Amino acid sequence: DSGVTQTPKHLITATGQRVTLRCSPRSGDLSVYWYQQSLDQGLQFLIQYYNGEERAKGNILERFSAQQFPDLHSELNLSSLELGDSALYFCASSRAGFGQPQHFGDGTRLSIL
Amino acid sequence: AQTVTQSQPEMSVQEAETVTLSCTYDTSESDYYLFWYKQPPSRQMILVIRQEAYKQQNATENRFSVNFQKAAKSFSLKISDSQLGDAAMYFCAYRSAYTGNQFYFGTGTSLTVIP
Numbered sequence: 001d002s003g004v005t006q007t008p009k010h011l012i013t014a015t016g017q018r019v020t021l022r023c024s025p026r027s028g029d030l031s032v033y034w035y036q037q038s039l040d041q042g043l044q045f046l047i048q049y050y051n052g053e054e055r056a057k058g059n060i061l062e063r064f065s066a067q068q069f070p071d072l073h074s075e076l077n078l079s080s081l082e083l084g085d086s087a088l089y090f091c092a093s094s095r096a097g098f099g100q101p102q103h104f105g106d107g108t109r110l111s112i113l
Numbered sequence: 114a115q116t117v118t119q120s121q122p123e124m125s126v127q128e129a130e131t132v133t134l135s136c137t138y139d140t141s142e143s144d145y146y147l148f149w150y151k152q153p154p155s156r157q158m159i160l161v162i163r164q165e166a167y168k169q170q171n172a173t174e175n176r177f178s179v180n181f182q183k184a185a186k187s188f189s190l191k192i193s194d195s196q197l198g199d200a201a202m203y204f205c206a207y208r209s210a211y212t213g214n215q216f217y218f219g220t221g222t223s224l225t226v227i228p
Contacts, residue, residue: 033216042221043204043218045215048215055215090158092158092216098209099163099208101146101148102148104157104159106156
C-alpha cells in the first residue's frame, strides 16, 4: 500500500460528460502529480501541485483542470469527454526534497462509451 | 526540458538469469535523482530503486542494481536471478533538483520472464 488513495477505481461515462477524479496524498506529502496512461502507453505528465499551488504543467488539455485543496487532497476535472480520453489516470505524491520518490495511487480507470 | 530514453520497448529473460534494461537521459543539470519504477499487470506503479547523481556508488536493492554512468548519462537496471514476478513494464525516471522538482519518465520497457 503506497498510502496514496484514488477514487473512484473505475469510472464509466459517455462522451461529452464531465467527471472528477480524486486523490488523497500520503500523509506529509505536499506535492501531488497527475498522469495519464493510455493502453500500452507510457505515462503522460499532466500537472503538478505543491502545497496548493500549481508547480508544473505538462500535456494537459484545456478541457482538463485540477486543483489542490488546503487539506492537500487534489481533484482532476475532465470535461467534454471524448473517446480518446479513456485511460488510466494516476495520482502520485511526494515529500519536499528532490531525492524523494513519487508514490503512486492505484489509478482511476476511465472508460468513455 | 529533460528527456529520458528507453531504447528497448521489449526484453525477455529466462527465469533465474540476469537481464539489463537500458535508460539514457539528457540534461544539463549537475544534480538530480534517477529512479526505476515497475508496473506489473496489475498496473500499480512500484518504486524499485533510486540513485542520486552525486553518489558514485551504484544503488542496490536485493536482486536489483543499477549501473550509473554520469558522464555517459546512462542509468541501466540489472535484475539478477530473474523471477516470474519480475515480469512487468519498467519505467526509468529523472527528477530535477531545479525545475519545480518535476519528474520525467521514459516510455518503458516491457520485460517478459520465460519459465
